[in-house]
């Protein structure tokens with residue numbers, strides 16, 4: 001193995017141990033949690049190695065980096081998640097490679113995604129990104145809609161050609177009532193998911209937890225964790 005492959009394999013094994021331990025502690029089966037490796041800022045060669053090591057889900061947050069990487073890796077059996085703030089002028093590009101967009105937070109974006117997905121004949125999974133520090137249905141700076149805005153967006157996604165409503169996503173908030181209370185934040189997301197599933201039973205994905213807090217997310221019921229740093233290393237630049 002190359003040095004990089006040895007390193008990524010060791011990091012992946014550690015993350016796998018953490019997920020398995022968190023599942024065991026919560027009385028959950030390991031198969032209830034899917035690892036998504038966030039490959040943003042890292043090269044396509046790393047994505048290829050991760051695929052060789054058995055990773056099946058990767059995530060990116062900037063179209064200008066993700067589009068060429070996804071093209072270089074189009075031969076690999078990967079599910080691509082888009083987790084960054086998405087401008088409508090990037091939708092056309094993102095829909096070419098993204099299987100799931102986790103950062104759906106406004107109706108204009110839903111309309112643009114639907115139009116493009118239908119045009120190219122793809123089905124794009126959508127998670128509503130919830131901003132737990134924006135209680136009034138307003139959008140938050142880092143993206144996301146307040147809890148009060150979930151229902152309307154979810155109904156719109158569910159009614160939009162080319163789109164599939166998959167569930168909810170959040171990033172633990174840095175401000176507001178949940179700042180520094182990650183477990184409470186993820187519990188709130190789970191409650192919102194329970195409510196969402198009454199109207200949309202198939203929308204059962206709950207994407208929460210990153211390198212620093214995946215245990216808290218798995219403990220309360222997250223179905224997908226998004227892990228970057230713990231697998232690939234500290235990112236060379238902000239992203």
Ligand SMILES: *Cc1c(COP(=O)(O)O)cnc(C)c1O
Pocket residue numbers: 038040061083084171210211212226227228229230239
């Ligand atoms: C970068 C990123 C992650 C991964 O964060 P790490 O702390 O590196 O594990 C997860 N989710 C989103 C939305 C991200 O942008």
